[in-house]
Amino acid sequence: MSINVVNISKSYKNVKALESISFDVKEGELFGLIGPDGAGKTTLFRVLTTLLIANEGTATVAGFDVISDYKKIRNSVGYMPGKFSLYQDLTVEENLDFFATIFGTTIEENYDLIKDIYIQIKPFKDRRAGKLSGGMKQKLALCCALIHKPKVLFLDEPTTGVDPVSRKEFWEMLKRLQQKDITILVSTPYMDEAALCDRIALIQDGKILEIDTPEAIVKHYPKPIYNVRANNMYQLINALNAYEHNHSVYPFGEFVHYTDNRADFNPKDLKTYLELKKLSNIEIEKTVATIEDTFMELAK
Amino acid sequence: MKRFIGFIKKEFYHIFRDRRSLFILFGMPIAQILLFGFAITNEINNVDIAILDHSKDATTEEIINKISASKYFSVNQFIEKESDIETIFKKGKVKAVLNFEKDFSKNLIKDHNATLQIITDATDPNTANTISNFVNAILTQYQKELNKDITIEYQIVPRTRMVYNPELKSVYMFVPGVMTIILMLVSAMMTSISITREKELGTMEILLVSPLKPLQVIIGKVFPYIFLSIINALVIIVLSIFIFKMPVQGSLVLLGLESILFIISALALGILISTISATQQTAMMISLMGLMLPVILLSGFIFPISSMPIPLQVISNIIPAKWFIIIIKGIMLKGVGLQYVWKETLILFGMTVFFIGLSVKKYKIRLE
């Protein structure tokens, strides 16, 4: 067991940031913590990287207790906190060199680990970190967190605020890292990234809603979901919201994901209702649930 | 117009809801007025004086009593020979020595005049002047009483001598003081910003989750600034010597070493400030407001500490600058060696160790 969390709770003044959180991360797993701002992801990360002490519960990382063995954890994990904390006035190479040195190693020693990533920013190695684009800062921060070959890698919202192309590239890099036997715990507010993890924990308001593989979570969605489309999105949403049998009405791109309260729901009834509401070009088709659907259903 | 008023209303809300603004608006001015009011004084109170009485007769006794009785002076040292004068000044125990000539009474009666030498420590020229004036006033008063019913007047002739600064150059007073203040402010501000900057940027989190120990971080932060501040100090000393013609009577090496000690104490103080500040702004404010004002007022560089009310005198003891000013004035103007300032050096050293120790203790190894 690489990371073990048992009943962790943490409060700030009156706010309960984490409430009885329990989960495990196996060695070499790519585990995702999925939830919006304020869910408690950063607080949880700080407890696990020994920066905060929980009010209740215990946790171990790579076999070390987060409170009594905190020094051992700090010597061995890689941590990328939010905002890609780098030294803005040091160059790419100087940043990397610094982090290598304070962990008692050199850039050369573990270069093969970061090679794929570093190659992309190598042309800029003499540029100050502050002058890099968001995507490049992200890659540099990842290199700095990896340079000492940590057993466990903590990445707190590494893709927030970064353009979709860089986000995709970043996850491709993570998948490749997984093959090198590093346990990775990532947090993200983007539900589509959840599908790329081995297992995920959905978290909201300090509580875990569900933990499982992405496929299993989606399979657990309790109701059939229908993609509904019409000629006018706004009127469609209003009509569906006004429909007395609705269970959930959520826009999803060009469709609306609709679920009904009744077990014997017949889409034709809905179509008739919508036609009455003066909508046209109506399409109603069964579809598969996504992680986001599951999240919203659990968070309700 | 309405938009404007709406905007002003909002500004008031912001100010009253921000504790820091309120403190600056009300707390600080009150503190400053009190501090200024009590500390700034050109008067002298209970200035320590030594007496070298070669006559030890009735007249000298009367004069000494009069001087003792005045609230301006405190007679508590008696020396026996001329060579003791230099020693006692070097020790810094008194600000003036009254030297009564031999056969004072006899000379007064026989020749109708006798001489009293007023020797003042002019490293603080203003105080020296004031002392001299007040002593003169007391003498004149005494003389008047003596001469009440006499036709041929008795004359007590005061001879004033200002030592260490015969031309009463105020630069002798200012340069050591300014050097102290500059070193203290720059060193303290620089290091206080350094740690809080890491906190603000978020890189502190990464430093914490690494093998670096708190002591390594603290000393690491102080180290570069030691060299930079030494260069600062050198520049100031060189400028003082060549442009302001400050003497350095004592050993330059000792001056250098003591300066380094003081620099380290100021840097350590800066680190301490940064461990209790969350933002760079707070750290700078505390460095400026919390250090500058007390140092200027209470270190004794402009306003004599002995003239301040007792509570302020006590407080001045915890200001490192006070001890450093005594040391550098001693070395530069009086040419003293370590044997005269070992006590102050030890105090400064102790303070430095204390600040570093406290900083290490207060250095948060976690985020809360």
Next chain:
Amino acid sequence: MNNERVIQVEGLTKMFGDFTAVNAITFEVNKGEIFGFLSANGAGKTTAMKMLVGISNPTSGKANVAGFDVFTNAEEIKKNIGYMSQKFALYDDLTVKENITFFGGIYGLSRKRIKEKSAILIQELGLEKVANKLVGALPLGWKQKLSFSVSLLHDPKIVFLDEPTGGVDPITRRQFWEMIYKAAHQGTTVFVTTHYMDEAEYCDRVSIMVNGKIEALDTPKKLKEQFKADNMNDVFLKLARG
């Protein structure tokens, strides 16, 4: 959606020294449209938006917003538009009511009007219980919704939204977009930037900037056909990766 053009941009350019952040972009937005403004990285779209709302001077080109020229009439533009950004929405140390009153005053609403609107707004958003609480104490989602409503206080012709749903939970995001739909339905033009590609699908038309130039502009449906993609995310990736 009628065809009155509320934003007209022609060859709009912004340069910082040698660097061209916005490179001669040209487009139009119609009244009541929900117009999505996307870009491959941050720099271009924020700069462009700043020019359109009148707080940054273009280097060259032409732009007309709400009928006013951005070069000569920037002040008039500001009076006729609403603006909301993710980074700053409201004052955390003022209460909900105080924020509404303040911004109402800034927009020139009469006291009576502010009172009316304030009551409606608070009721619609369900904020009765927290009306006198400091905004800083509210959850992010509520803040964003309140901020959006505040930007509409003075019934502006166009409202500019800069990544308004960043970090917010999925349910609140959709509630937010329902508010956008309603505003558009009532005739307010919505100019919005976002990182969430699925939100791009909610827009009537989307423009995508790459390296400061607009490389695509059409309805989501036509863009997906053009790039043979299943969703806007794929459109974006195909466009950005070249």
